[in-house]
Amino acid sequence: MLYSQRTPEQKRRLLRELLASGRTVQFPGAFNPLSARLIEEKGFDGVYISGAVLANDLGLPDIGLTTLTEVATRAGQIARMTELPALVDADTGFGEPMNVARTIQELENAGLAGCHIEDQVNPKRCGHLDGKSVVDADTAVRRIQAAAQARRDPDFLIMARTDIRASEGLAAAQDRARALVAAGADALFPEAMKTLDEFAAIREAVDVPILANMTEFGQSELFTLDQLSSVGVNMVIYPVTLLRSALGAAERVLDTIRADGTQQAAVPDMLTRARLYELVDYQGYNQFDTGVFNFQVPGTSR
Numbered sequence: 001m002l003y004s005q006r007t008p009e010q011k012r013r014l015l016r017e018l019l020a021s022g023r024t025v026q027f028p029g030a031f032n033p034l035s036a037r038l039i040e041e042k043g044f045d046g047v048y049i050s051g052a053v054l055a056n057d058l059g060l061p062d063i064g065l066t067t068l069t070e071v072a073t074r075a076g077q078i079a080r081m082t083e084l085p086a087l088v089d090a091d092t093g094f095g096e097p098m099n100v101a102r103t104i105q106e107l108e109n110a111g112l113a114g115c116h117i118e119d120q121v122n123p124k125r126c127g128h129l130d131g132k133s134v135v136d137a138d139t140a141v142r143r144i145q146a147a148a149q150a151r152r153d154p155d156f157l158i159m160a161r162t163d164i165r166a167s168e169g170l171a172a173a174q175d176r177a178r179a180l181v182a183a184g185a186d187a188l189f190p191e192a193m194k195t196l197d198e199f200a201a202i203r204e205a206v207d208v209p210i211l212a213n214m215t216e217f218g219q220s221e222l223f224t225l226d227q228l229s230s231v232g233v234n235m236v237i238y239p240v241t242l243l244r245s246a247l248g249a250a251e252r253v254l255d256t257i258r259a260d261g262t263q264q265a266a267v268p269d270m271l272t273r274a275r276l277y278e279l280v281d282y283q284g285y286n287q288f289d290t291g292v293f294n295f296q297v298p299g300t301s302r
Contacts, residue, residue, distance in 0.1 A: 001284040003080040008111040012155035015085035015113040018045055019157075019187065019209040024229040029053055029239040031246065033081035037279055039242075040082045046113070047082055049075045050239035051089035057243070064122055068094040068103055076110030085113035087157065089239075093117045097142050101150035104158070114157025116189050116211075117143050119164065119176065134164045137176065141183040148184030159211065160185035166192050166219070173198075174205040181206045187234070192219040196231050203232035211235045216244060 006014070018025045025045035030036035036047045052062035054074055060066065071090065079086035088107060093100030100117060107115050119140035121133045134140070140162070147158045160180035165173040177188050187209040190202045202210055212233045214222055228236055253266040271279075 001281055001288055004083045006083045008079075008108075008113070009153060009155065011079075011083075011085040011111075011113045012153060012157065015046065015087070015157055016155055018085070019234050024225055024233055025235050026225065027087060027235060027237045029237060029242055030078050030082075030086075031057060031243040033078050034279060035242050035246075036078045036082040036084070036086070040084050041279075044084070046084045047078065047086040048237040048239055049078055049086055049088040049112075050237075051091050053240055053243050054089075056240075064091060066091075068099070068106055072103075072106045072110045075107065075112055079111045079113070086111075087159070087235075087237075088112050088115045090115040090117055092120055092122055093143050093147065095122075097146035100143050100146040104147045104150040104156070105152065108151070108153055108156050112156075114159060114186075116159035116161045116187075117147055118161035118189075118191070119143070119180075132163050132166050134162070134167060134176075137179055140176065141179055144180050144183040144185050157186050158184065159187040159189050161189035161191055163191045165190060165198070170198055170201055174201060177202055177205050181208050187211065189213070194219055194221075196223060196227060199228065199233055200231040209234035211237060213237055213239065215239050216241065 027046040027048040028039050028044055029048045029050045030039055031053050039047050051066065051071065054071055055062045055066050057074075058066065058070070071088065075086065075088040079088075090103050090107065093103045103117075104115070119134045121135050140160075144158065144160050151158060160183070162173055162176045162180060164176045173190055177190060181188060185208065188202065188206055189211040190199070191213060193199050193202070193212070199210070199212060210233055212223070212228050212235070213220065214236055215238070216222065225236060249269065253263055253270075256266045257263050
């Protein structure tokens with residue numbers, strides 16, 4: 001009922017344990033708080049909160065237009081709805097090193113288990129688009145150093161993301177990865193790797209957990225969990241999968257209403273009223289206050 005029983009500190013420790021478990025964990029992307037609960041119900045290891053999804057949900061492109069306040073608020077709303085650890089995309093840290101420091105503390109306050117900070121220039125763009133630019137090594141290192149210094153909970157995970165592969169090649173990505181880990185990164189996110197061999201090369205370069213971004217329509221093939229595990233990937237994210245699926249379904253049902261004058265043909269594909277009530281836990285609220293839940297839930301067909 002209400003929010004998770006597991007505290008943010010417990011979730012952070014759980015994330016550390018997952019990354020040290022020796023298996024490859026899966027973090028689907030939540031686009032709102034209720035989708036985070038659905039991810040948990042389906043047995044996944046954690047929840048990912050994409051900066052692109054947060055921007056797109058506001059009707060904005062993923063070019064660094066969202067603010068720290070918007071990201072921390074929405075990410076906190078999502079994180080508190082699940083017992084799972086949540087990792088959030090903090091873009092470039094929303095400014096210079098002092099801004100990065102504040103970003104870390106705001107995300108700690110919001111209950112996140114960790115975040116990643118990238119090495120793109122401002123304004124940034126989606127990691128799977130062409131024309132990205134990255135900052136020099138010194139600037140990238142100072143961002144991670146500021147994040148590590150600002151952290152108050154030692155279990156809050158600071159992940160460094162590097163986008164340098166697209167502009168300077170794999171060897172540069174390996175060098176940047178080493179520098180970011182030396183600066184204090186607990187884990188590494190090599191963006192837009194194109195082959196399993198490239199993931200393996202990053203794995204060889206650093207001794208911290210690494211993440212694979214399995215986003216649709218991007219630079220990377222949609223490798224399976226077993227394939228990624230075979231080259232030493234520790235965490236896999238599916239950042240925009242649920243949002244794309246939900247919006248695709250919404251577009252189709254709107255087309256149906258326009259064509260048929262009714263949504264009737266689309267009803268069999270909808271989440272039923274009973275299932276929605278189950279997800280929001282009406283029964284749990286009733287146990288707390290019988291005045292809340294004083295009606296019959298429709299059957300599973302509605």
